[in-house]
Amino acid sequence: MTLRPDLGLVAGLIPSGSRVLDLGCGSGELLAELIAEHGCRGTGVEIDPPLVLAAISAGVPVIELDLDSELADFADHSYDVVVLSRTVQTLHRPVEVLKHMERIGRRLIVSVPNFGYWRHRLRLLRGRMPMSREIPHAWYDTPNLRHTTLVELEELFARLGLVIEQRIVLHPTGRPLPSDRLANITGGSAVYVLRAG
Amino acid sequence: MQAKPGTGSVGLVSTRSVRLFTGEEPLHLERGGTLGPVDVAYETYGTLSPAADNAVFICHALTGDAHAAGFHEGATRPGWWDNLIGPGKPLDTDRFFVVCANLIGGCQGSTGPSSTNPATGAAYGLDFPVLMMRDLVEVHRALLRHLGIGRLLAALGGSLGGMQVLQWALDHPEEVANAVVIAASSRLTAQNIAFSAVARRAIMADPHFVDGAYTAAGVNPDTGLSIARMMAHITYLSEDALTEKFGRQPHPDAHEPGFGIDFAVESYLDHQGQAFLERFDALSYLYLTRVMDYFDPFADPEALARVGDRAVKWLVLSFATDWRFGTDHSRRIVRTLERAGQPVTFREIPSTWGHDSFLLAVEPYHATLRAYLDRALKEVRR
Numbered sequence: 001m002t003l004r005p006d007l008g009l010v011a012g013l014i015p016s017g018s019r020v021l022d023l024g025c026g027s028g029e030l031l032a033e034l035i036a037e038h039g040c041r042g043t044g045v046e047i048d049p050p051l052v053l054a055a056i057s058a059g060v061p062v063i064e065l066d067l068d069s070e071l072a073d074f075a076d077h078s079y080d081v082v083v084l085s086r087t088v089q090t091l092h093r094p095v096e097v098l099k100h101m102e103r104i105g106r107r108l109i110v111s112v113p114n115f116g117y118w119r120h121r122l123r124l125l126r127g128r129m130p131m132s133r134e135i136p137h138a139w140y141d142t143p144n145l146r147h148t149t150l151v152e153l154e155e156l157f158a159r160l161g162l163v164i165e166q167r168i169v170l171h172p173t174g175r176p177l178p179s180d181r182l183a184n185i186t187g188g189s190a191v192y193v194l195r196a197g
Numbered sequence: 198m199q200a201k202p203g204t205g206s207v208g209l210v211s212t213r214s215v216r217l218f219t220g221e222e223p224l225h226l227e228r229g230g231t232l233g234p235v236d237v238a239y240e241t242y243g244t245l246s247p248a249a250d251n252a253v254f255i256c257h258a259l260t261g262d263a264h265a266a267g268f269h270e271g272a273t274r275p276g277w278w279d280n281l282i283g284p285g286k287p288l289d290t291d292r293f294f295v296v297c298a299n300l301i302g303g304c305q306g307s308t309g310p311s312s313t314n315p316a317t318g319a320a321y322g323l324d325f326p327v328l329m330m331r332d333l334v335e336v337h338r339a340l341l342r343h344l345g346i347g348r349l350l351a352a353l354g355g356s357l358g359g360m361q362v363l364q365w366a367l368d369h370p371e372e373v374a375n376a377v378v379i380a381a382s383s384r385l386t387a388q389n390i391a392f393s394a395v396a397r398r399a400i401m402a403d404p405h406f407v408d409g410a411y412t413a414a415g416v417n418p419d420t421g422l423s424i425a426r427m428m429a430h431i432t433y434l435s436e437d438a439l440t441e442k443f444g445r446q447p448h449p450d451a452h453e454p455g456f457g458i459d460f461a462v463e464s465y466l467d468h469q470g471q472a473f474l475e476r477f478d479a480l481s482y483l484y485l486t487r488v489m490d491y492f493d494p495f496a497d498p499e500a501l502a503r504v505g506d507r508a509v510k511w512l513v514l515s516f517a518t519d520w521r522f523g524t525d526h527s528r529r530i531v532r533t534l535e536r537a538g539q540p541v542t543f544r545e546i547p548s549t550w551g552h553d554s555f556l557l558a559v560e561p562y563h564a565t566l567r568a569y570l571d572r573a574l575k576e577v578r579r
Contacts, residue, residue, distance in 0.1 A: 019538065043535060049561060052544060056568045059576055061510070061540040063531060073528065075536045 003033050005174030006191070010085060010109055013166070013193055014040065018080035021045070021104060023067055023097070024087030028055030035060070042079075045071075068092045071100035079105045086111055086189075088153075089144045098160055108162065108194040116149030116184045117172070133172040134188045150184045157194060166193040205283045206275065207242040207290050210267035212306055214238050217339040220315060224301075224336065227329040234315070237340055238263045238306025239298035242282055243290035245346070250577050252346045253288060253570070254337060255297040256354030256361040259429075259485050260477055262305035265297040266290075280558040287567035288353075292574060296344065301336050302328045302485050304478035311412060311478045321480075322409035328484055330364040330492050337365065338372070350573055353377035353566075355555035356522060357485065360492050363530065366511070367494050370504045375573045377512045377566070380519055380555040382526040383533065384493045389521070392432055393486040396425035400479045409480055422479045423470030430469045435518035435551030501537035511541040512569050514555075514562065521552040542569070 003011060007030045014020060016038045022031050025044025034040035044062040046052050055062040065073070068091055082105030088094050089112060101108045113134035114120075120130030129139045130147075137144065148156075150169075157164060169177045172188030183190065216236050218224040223233025240263045245252060255265050255278065266282035268275050282288040282295055299307040302325070310325035317324075341349070352362040352373045359381025366376035382389070400406060403421030407414045431439075443462040451459040458464045494500050511534055515527035524545050531543040546562045548554040554562065 041538065041540070043541070053564060053568050056512075056542060056565065057572055059572050061542050063535070063542065064544045073532050073535070078536060 003029060006111060006170065006189070007033070007085065009168060009170070009174075009176070009191055010083060010111065011038065013109055013191070014038065014081050014083075016040065018042075019078075020081045020083060021074065021079040022083045022085070023071075023101070024084060024090070025055060025060065025062060026051050028058040028060030028062060030083065030085065031055075031060045032058045067097055071097065071104070074100070074104045076103050077106065081105055081107045081109060083109045084111070085109070086113065088112055089146050089148065092145065094146060095156070095160070098156070098162070102160065102162060102196045106195065107165075109191065110194060111189060111191040112148065112150075112153060113144075113189045114150050114184065114187045115147035116151065117188050118185045119172075121185075132188065150187060150190050153192075157192070161197040162194040163197045164192055165195055167191070205285050206279065207267035207283050209270065210240055210242065210264070210276070211269065212238050212240050212263050214306055215340070215343055217336060217343060224332065224339075226326055227331040228327060230326050232301070232308070232326055232332075235301060235308045235336060235339075236306070236312075237298050237301065237308070237336060239296060239340060240264055240266075240276075241297075241344070242266050242295040243293050245294040245344070249346050250348075250350060251292060251574060252294045252296060252341075252344075252349050254341070254349050254352045255282075255295060256333075256337070256352060256358035256365075257297060257300065258354070258356035258358045259482075259489070260473070261299075261358070262303070262476075263297050263299040263307075264305075266295070278556065280556075281563065281566070287563045287570060289570075293350070293570070296340070296346075298337060298340050300333055300485065302333070302481060302488065304481040305476070307336075309478065310409070310480035310484055320410070320412045322412075323480070325480065325484065328488050330360060330488055330494070331368065333361050333488065334365045334368065337361070338369065341372070347372070349373050349375075350577055351375040351377055351570060353379070354381070355379040356381055356552065357489055360489065364492070364494055366509045367500050367504060370509045373509055374577060375510050375512065375569070377514075377569070378527075378530060379514045380516055380522050380527070380552055381530070382489075382492075382522040383495050383530045384526075385490055386526075390490050392428065393490055396428055397483050397486060399424040399428075400482060403479075406479065411479070417474070418479045419474050422477065422482060423467075423474055425479075425482060426473040426477075427466040427470040430466060432521045433552045435520065435549060437518060438550045438553075441549065495533050501533070501539070504537070504539065506538075509539065510573070511539055512565075513541060513543045514565065515543075515545050516548045516551065516554040516559075516562075517545055518549055519552045519554065 020042035022044045082101040123130045168191045169183040169187035170189045218233045218235035220233045223231035264276040265278040266276040299305045310321045314321040354362045359378040366373040400421035403418035405416040406418040446461040448464045515524040534541040548559045
């Protein structure tokens, strides 16, 4: 099984044997890999019915619920790692979700597309909404409700008391950039490892 | 819409009976005391694999029976879960070996309160012991031993059936690889118990109940039992389902306003109540509703410690319009299992039909069971 490159990167950040909660787990790719190859246990959360079925077919425990309103069901400090992979931009209440993640897990892994990527900026300068491999949807047909740049996301992390332990900035192809400099311009997306401060 | 034998059907089937406990080797009951002999009526569909790794046990609900699929000789209607069980269906009998048994305390072939008490030669009546969920499970387990099955691929049930599955997997995790708990509850609410109490009162207040000795008296508490069924039936359907089915449609025979059967919904309930009399026993209704009232497996603080990491996987399903055991009931089960570190999958299935949805071929519901069971079989054979 080959994981989507960004998920492979996330998998590499999770210690073997961890209990993992994957919020917005999609078809369960990441958890299936972690359970089968890394001795992890875990639960996925997904709201899109076809993806829930796909996760069930992949043998991943998946709970169908709404991230924006139903995370209170999970107990404090009940997971080693809570993952929010390319999902924060689709949430109605991202601050509440991040607070729940902080409450539920010891480590948080959050990956986001970067609205500040230079090609997005160029599109805006030309008077058009950003579209790219990272943000492939037209404005009228996108699951993304909230766009953020890495700079502003990091401001929010700081405000919530989340400490950035690690940041990996990715080229739109999914390959990590060799340098972290000018991440907010050169990065198509980023993966953060966070812990409660 | 009805399937004919042969098309996705397990075809002609018959109910078998086996004596699992005797007077000498009786069933030891959870509350103390014994019961024996214990006969159990059951059916099986499909073929048990040589490794005995494809067995799925169906636990039926309050008024179900062993006849879950296929057709009895001369019957025009199939078993009660025929839309789920058969070749090519989610419980594909070309691959799964399916077992369904009538509950003890019931009245469709298994030992119950209207069976003969060997001590008196008459029906047990109210001398039949009060049963608990664990007693029902112990008898299922004895049937599995009889059939040579050590570990189930899945135990699966809706409503009271799901409650048996929950108890079984909590107490004997090594016997249940997958526990499928549908439209069930881990603890009835006051409202649930209230409905049961009114149903039981209707039965016991019927002059033909005769303190449970109605068989000897040559009568039957028809009025009480049919009222119990009518009321229960209201709780099985959502308000929207009743509106969609009947609205305020008048009954065709209603002419003058009065107190007869003037609305279609009244005729429907009356029919449900009357039809029930032909297949169900009033004492069984008392005993089996009581099993549900007392059920509270998570009250035992050790319940989940016993399961530990012993590889039970859980699927919990609820239906959006179920107000008997609605999504809150299922979410409590999910929350409790998940917090104990159990691998649990949960879906709330959209359906307008209320509690009864678990018996219907609701597409996303059957798709979920199919995906889950296919995966379960794959995992056990990996």
